[in-house]
Amino acid sequence: MAELNTGGKKATPRIDMTPMVDLMFLLVTFFILTTSISTPQAMDITKPDKEDDLPENRLALKATKTMTVLLGKNDKVAWYMGEAGKSAPTIESFSQIEKSINENRTKANASGVAGEFTVLVKPTSGSNFKNFVDMMDELEILKVKSRQIDDDNILDSEKAFMKEQGIL
Template sequence: MAELNTGGKKATPRVDMTPMVDLMFLLVTFFILTTVISTPQAMDIAKPDKNEKMPENRLELKATKTMTVLLGKNNKVAWYMGEAGKSAPTIESLNQIEKSIEENRTKANNSGVSGEFTVLVKPTSGSTFQNFVDMMDELEIMKVKSRQIDDDNILDSEKDFMKEQGIL
């Protein structure tokens, strides 16, 4: 909107904001239409019913290909390979477990024993739900296909070790 000044007296300058407002609405519309709205993704976790009898076709885990991770308090984990009590657990921070999982998976896959590498996660009473979610996310990111959750069968020797280390 241009105005023609025909008078002899100087008019005060005036700024027309109409084109600026039009441009703002065009930009807002463009960004709204081109933005991808992401939806949160949920991970399916299935556990058998406690009242259900043990199935006859139970999956037997190979000790050389099984890593057990015990979630403790203060973002600490204790892990061991194989059977409980046959090897001393290692205490690590939750954010260091990725390296240990990868090393153990490589050793297990190079051992010559058939079967899939399995991570058995055992959340304890000292762990938080956030630690559990972080652990499951880490396993998903690392593409560990065989992972199991067992919060019901934490052995007394595992509990005793974690109490001695102050993470239960």
């Protein structure tokens, strides 16, 4: 409350801040109690058992509709379309992969070859878990339905290329 002293000397008005502090605590309490906390969502990732990984149990992928993404260190990725060794991989920063996936999907769908566009993700020993999760999130955001993870079958030519570029 404000007090005014009307005697002799002119005094400065004094304001009691207690009601304002009470109001602040009431508002903070209200917002904390009415806010819903979002729960983290988990993405299901399944990999076949080792005995199911025999050549006769593998799915055949169409080379013209398959993009292979190799996750490297320092937030770098190397990708190529088709079969390994037939085309030189392109190295990009992680932030540019969305554009490349969209462009390759458009080209693959326009090629007239039947089948679904597939992204094959190969995390290497130089990559980190954050990049893998970000890549899987990016594929989910871009609605790439057919995606596979293959961290067991990284070819020697892919490893050599990545070492040569300094991202393995």
